[in-house]
Structure formats: structure tokens, C-alpha cells
Amino acid sequence: LAGRISMDRAHAKDVQALRASLASWLGVRVVVDELFAVGNAAIAPVDTAQAQEIIDLIERAILDEPSASLTEGNIIKSGWSEQLDRYREVKNNFDRVLDRYLDEERTKTHIPNLKIRYNRNIGYYIEISRGKLSPVPEHFILRRALVNGDRYTTERLQELEDELVNAEQNIVEEEQRLFIHIRDKLKTYNRFLFAVSAEIAFLDAAASFAHAALLHxxxxxxxxxxxxxxxxxxxxxxxxxxxxxxxxxxxxxxxxxxxxxxxxxxxxxxxxxxxxxxxxxxxxxxxxxxxxxxxxxxxxxxxxxxxxxxxxxxxxxxxxxxxxxxxxxxxxxxxxxxxxxxxxxxxxxxxxxxxxxxxxxxxxxxxxxxxxxxxxxxxxxxxxxxxxxxxxxxxxxxxxxxxxxxxxxxxxxxxxxxASYGIHVARLAGVPESVITRARTLLAEGAAAAPLPASEATQRMPPKPAPAAGGLFSGEELIIDELLSLDSDSTTPLAALALLSRWQKALTGGQ
The missing domain is CATH 3.40.50.300 (P-loop containing nucleotide triphosphate hydrolases)
Structure with missing residues (x-):
């Protein structure tokens, strides 16, 4: 989580996860402090006050169930930013906002029957009946004159209307700005967070080892x-x-x-x-x-x-x-x-x-x-x-x-x-019984290791082995194995002479 924060990749759910894990760590810290009290120095002391500062910051600023996207809003709690709260008030309670504004205008103009109405063509406007036109203040802008009264607007009313139209976008942009500011603030705790991470990793490994040792x-x-x-x-x-x-x-x-x-x-x-x-x-x-x-x-x-x-x-x-x-x-x-x-x-x-x-x-x-x-x-x-x-x-x-x-x-x-009992294992694996029987016959006769026919044996003559002097195993043993497995009936005189020459050189070290 600290890494995601430092790379500007953390979203609001990551920040809440950080708060939850730090809160759990503070509970574990009570036990750790008791271990320190009896002389355990495996873990370097870490200042827990910074953890509480982070927890308090997140609890005051971030919703408990925030959105994972920075483009959807629903991240920052009410009361954290006056500007954001005003945007939300405009969006969610625009009638109440208009009522407050209307009360202000009635007080300033002394026109008790001012009314704010809405028309799809001209939007929100202030309506004044014909009998009350004389005291109309200068900041009122005429929109339309009617028989029974006139319709006006003001710069403030236009601002409120614009805020209503752009309220959703303003909320998202403001929440995004506030969240990035909070995330930048959390970056200043990175060294502390990495120290806590190392301690948690150590405690997790030690506790897992202890659990396995007791259980098994x-x-x-x-x-x-x-x-x-x-x-x-x-x-x-x-x-x-x-x-x-x-x-x-x-x-x-x-x-x-x-x-x-x-x-x-x-x-x-x-x-x-x-x-x-x-x-x-x-x-x-x-x-x-x-x-x-x-x-x-x-x-x-x-x-x-x-x-x-x-x-x-x-x-x-x-x-x-x-x-x-x-x-x-x-x-x-x-x-x-x-x-x-x-x-x-x-x-x-x-x-x-x-x-x-x-x-x-x-x-x-x-x-x-x-x-x-x-x-x-x-x-x-x-x-x-x-x-x-x-x-x-x-x-x-x-x-x-x-x-x-x-x-x-x-x-x-x-x-x-x-023995290796490979045939037995092959049978356990489900190899057909006819194959198992044939393999046993070949093993008993020694035919499985019989050499190739003479023509192929001559072409595939193994290379001269290196002298075995001073090694782990003697060259005589390998020559004896080769001699025992030789099919003399199918070996030509020329091939036999070649074998004898190679064996002689191997035993004399190539002299």
C-alpha cells in the first residue's frame, strides 16, 4: 500500500485499507511492547504516534466505503471541505439554496412577494407583480415584461444556476483535487510505513513459524x-x-x-x-x-x-x-x-x-x-x-x-x-500386461541391453573413454560391463579388433 501511494497509484479503497491495517497493527503493537519489556530486541522500536496521525487523517477525510475511481466522486466525507460541501448542497438541495437566496433578496429589496420560478426556455428567474415594480433594485436584470408583472434575473441567480448545471462535474473535480492532496500528505509518512511493513513481515513470518511448530x-x-x-x-x-x-x-x-x-x-x-x-x-x-x-x-x-x-x-x-x-x-x-x-x-x-x-x-x-x-x-x-x-x-x-x-x-x-523395479512401477501406472510380460522376458534374457547389429555397431562405435586414473571409478569396471553385454555372434572380426584396440588404449592410458 505504501508503494502504491508513493507511485501515485493508490485509490481511496487503498487508503482505507491502509487505515484498517494500521489500526490492526496498533493492536498487535500492544503484544510486541510486552515482548520488548522482557528483553526481546528482534524488532526495532517504531513510533506508533505517526500511525494514529494517519488513521485520524483518513477517518476524517475519506468515506468508509469510497469509490475506487477518481472520476466518479463519492470519496471525501462531508465537513472536510467547505467548497465541496457547497457544491453538494447545490446539487442535492437546490430548492433550499434558492429559498435562502430569496430570503436575502426580500430583506435587501423590501419586496415581500418576490418569487423564484423556473421556465424551460429561460431557466430560473425572479418574478415581481406589476403593483410592486417601482422599488425594483438596479442589480435586477429584466428578462421579460408581462401584463401582470415582470421577470428578472441577477448575477447571483445566474451563478447559482450555473453551479447547479455543473454541480456533478464540480464535485468530481473537487474530490479528485482533495484526494490527491491527501495522498501527497500520506507520502510524507513513507519511511514510517516501510518500517511498519518490515515489522509486520517479520512478525507474520515468526508467528507462522511458531504456529507450524506447535501444530506439527x-x-x-x-x-x-x-x-x-x-x-x-x-x-x-x-x-x-x-x-x-x-x-x-x-x-x-x-x-x-x-x-x-x-x-x-x-x-x-x-x-x-x-x-x-x-x-x-x-x-x-x-x-x-x-x-x-x-x-x-x-x-x-x-x-x-x-x-x-x-x-x-x-x-x-x-x-x-x-x-x-x-x-x-x-x-x-x-x-x-x-x-x-x-x-x-x-x-x-x-x-x-x-x-x-x-x-x-x-x-x-x-x-x-x-x-x-x-x-x-x-x-x-x-x-x-x-x-x-x-x-x-x-x-x-x-x-x-x-x-x-x-x-x-x-x-x-x-x-x-x-534393482530399480521400473517394470513394477510401469505396471502400477497401467501399462498393458502384454508389454509388462515382454519387458520381464527381455530383462531375464538380457536382450534389452543387447547391442545393435554389426553394421550399425561399427558405425556407432562409442568414443574412446578418458583414462580413469585417480578418479572415483576404475576403467576396468566399464570395460567389463561392455564385454559382458557384447553379442559375439553378431560382431565382425574387424569390429572385434577395433574394440580390443580401444580397450587396450584405455587400460594403458593411450600409450
Whole structure:
């Protein structure tokens, strides 16, 4: 509201809203003053006398239910302006105005039977009967002479008639002028209004945090200048609020000494994304001074929280889903510091398996070796779990397989997941049973990952991988995976020789 006033965009309803909000704030101020009395210095003292001045000004000048348009009138209260009141009197009680004027003329001219009449042709006029013509004063202007009397007008009567004709327009213009003057007066209180706005915003946030903490049984976190990150029985505040009471499964999140990277694996729909997001939200709430949805939390100061989750594109700018994902990943890798918190979900999924795995591995290594920031990294690339970095810890979501069905327990434990159960999720989504059956057959036979025919395999030979020395994972593991998935029956001798040569160079570092 203060911003609209300062930009000359506020109308009368905005001004009344300002009055109402300031009146409410004065009531809140009583409670705030009690908090100050016990030593609370979170809010700078604000002079409440100026609020009362604004309230008094608006109450005296602006109608309780004013028009929102400056071109319709119905804004200013009666009694605020003598000129406006006179215009309204002319418009609403013109007969009374004429009666007062007629009494004045009778007194001055001593003609008791003066009458003011109206004619459509000549408008308002003063009529004097023929027997009383001798004392007609000089300021009377003859309009028409008749047998029984004459009709006159005066400059004052013409002014009153003009005021009546223009009364509506005069009222609107006068109210507009008065309102702009009042709004300009309110501008002088802008610094005070902005200070009140800041205080109300602070109180609103603090009260909302307190309400949420009491309603959902949040706990007070420990926030200090350390690099600690420990959450006991953390919960996602939004997901928990949407579920029936007691259904949300809480989970711990801890980075022990020397650990900075949590690699989270597990099936689709098991809760990886929820786990990543709840930890980021708990950290955010703790940094802002709120209680957190956890049994206990100890979190050091975090400078920024980076998030790479979900899938979206920007086709209007020619950006595919994968390009958007890589752009966000690039921003994180160039901006994060050792004090940052990073959550990344399914990095590399928008391209081929080989490319995606390579990107996911390289991103993981950069986070571990260069940035050293706290990171939760969820992935379906189980190859990433084989040779963990010393600073990497493995987490997975528990799954219960029973009588051909899969139950997601939503519980985090240390270790690595062995399967993604994508076919099970596809069945839950309603994929036709014939497709599900075929997918299971292909998965059992390993045919789903079979290479292309020889002619295409030769044309699409993957590029030579970079040496893996000193990296997170060894090149031997990738070569073994490629060898196990090779279809020897469809590979030509020339293609086999090319593969052997490439593997040899990869293992010897290109020597």
C-alpha cells in the first residue's frame, strides 16, 4: 500500500485499507511492547504516534466505503471541505439554496412577494407583480415584461444556476483535487510505513513459524558456525501435511566426519526425491530461524542451497529437457562452495546410458574432489556405487519383496540398491500386461541391453573413454560391463579388433 501511494497509484479503497491495517497493527503493537519489556530486541522500536496521525487523517477525510475511481466522486466525507460541501448542497438541495437566496433578496429589496420560478426556455428567474415594480433594485436584470408583472434575473441567480448545471462535474473535480492532496500528505509518512511493513513481515513470518511448530510438533534445531549436518527422524513438511496422520515415514540424514557426498539409490517411487527435498527444506527452515520437522537437527551455516531435480524444458528458446538439466548442473558446479548444500536427482538421464553414466560419474567426482560441499545425489546408475570415494557414503531405500509383489518401505538405510523395479512401477501406472510380460522376458534374457547389429555397431562405435586414473571409478569396471553385454555372434572380426584396440588404449592410458 505504501508503494502504491508513493507511485501515485493508490485509490481511496487503498487508503482505507491502509487505515484498517494500521489500526490492526496498533493492536498487535500492544503484544510486541510486552515482548520488548522482557528483553526481546528482534524488532526495532517504531513510533506508533505517526500511525494514529494517519488513521485520524483518513477517518476524517475519506468515506468508509469510497469509490475506487477518481472520476466518479463519492470519496471525501462531508465537513472536510467547505467548497465541496457547497457544491453538494447545490446539487442535492437546490430548492433550499434558492429559498435562502430569496430570503436575502426580500430583506435587501423590501419586496415581500418576490418569487423564484423556473421556465424551460429561460431557466430560473425572479418574478415581481406589476403593483410592486417601482422599488425594483438596479442589480435586477429584466428578462421579460408581462401584463401582470415582470421577470428578472441577477448575477447571483445566474451563478447559482450555473453551479447547479455543473454541480456533478464540480464535485468530481473537487474530490479528485482533495484526494490527491491527501495522498501527497500520506507520502510524507513513507519511511514510517516501510518500517511498519518490515515489522509486520517479520512478525507474520515468526508467528507462522511458531504456529507450524506447535501444530506439527517441530523441534528447535541447533544452528552454529560449524560444518555439521545431522538430522534425526526428519520429515517432509508438505508431504506429511498431505498424508493421513502417522503415515509419513521419518528418516535420518547425517554426514559423519570426512563425509560430504551421499549417493542415494533405490527403486522408482521408493522416496528418493522426497528424501532429498526434505533435507533441503529442513536446512532452509533452520537457516531462517524456524523450528524444523525433525526430532533433532544440528546444521551448520549454509551459504546457498542448490537444487537439480525434476524434468522441464524451454522449447520456446530451443532448450530440450536434457539441455535445461545440464544448464542447471553447470550453474551448480560453477557456483557452489564448501558451505553449500546440493541436492541432485537423476543427473544424466536424458541421454544414452553410456553418456549419462559418464556425466553422472564426472559430476560426482567434481563435487567430491573440487567442491567438497554437502551433497545428496540420487541416481539409478548402480555402477556409481561399486568403488566409493572415501568422502562418499552409500544410502538406499529399503524394499520388501513378498509373493511376487514389491512393498516400498520408504526407509533409508546404508548400502546400495540392487534393482530399480521400473517394470513394477510401469505396471502400477497401467501399462498393458502384454508389454509388462515382454519387458520381464527381455530383462531375464538380457536382450534389452543387447547391442545393435554389426553394421550399425561399427558405425556407432562409442568414443574412446578418458583414462580413469585417480578418479572415483576404475576403467576396468566399464570395460567389463561392455564385454559382458557384447553379442559375439553378431560382431565382425574387424569390429572385434577395433574394440580390443580401444580397450587396450584405455587400460594403458593411450600409450
Amino acid at each position: 510438533k517441530w523441534s528447535c534445531p541447533t544452528v552454529d558456525d560449524s560444518t555439521a549436518f545431522s538430522i534425526t527422524k526428519g520429515r517432509h513438511p508438505v508431504v506429511e501435511a498431505c498424508l493421513p496422520s502417522g503415515e509419513f515415514v521419518p528418516n535420518d540424514a547425517q554426514f559423519e566426519s570426512g563425509k560430504t557426498f551421499a549417493l542415494v539409490t533405490g527403486p522408482n517411487m521408493a522416496g528418493k526425491s522426497t528424501y532429498l527435498r526434505q533435507n533441503a527444506l529442513i536446512a532452509l527452515l533452520a537457516q531462517t530461524g524456524s523450528f524444523v520437522p525433525a526430532e533433532q537437527a544440528h546444521i551448520g551455516i549454509i551459504d546457498r542451497i542448490f537444487c537439480r531435480v525434476g524434468a522441464s524444458d524451454n522449447l520456446a528458446r530451443g532448450e530440450s529437457t536434457f539441455l535445461v538439466e545440464m544448464s542447471e548442473t553447470a550453474y551448480i558446479l560453477r557456483s557452489a562452495t564448501a558451505r553449500s548444500l546440493v541436492i541432485m536427482d537423476e543427473v544424466g538421464r536424458g541421454t544414452s546410458t553410456a553418456d549419462g553414466l559418464a556425466i553422472a560419474r564426472a559430476v560426482s567426482e567434481h563435487l567430491l574432489n573440487a567442491l567438497h560441499c554437502k551433497t545428496f545425489f540420487a541416481t539409478h546408475y548402480h555402477e556409481l556405487t561399486r568403488l566409493p570415494h572415501p568422502a562418499c557414503k552409500l544410502l538406499c531405500l529399503e524394499v520388501l519383496e513378498r509373493e511376487g509383489t514389491v512393498v516400498f518401505l520408504k526407509k533409508i538405510r546404508e548400502g546400495a540398491s540392487t
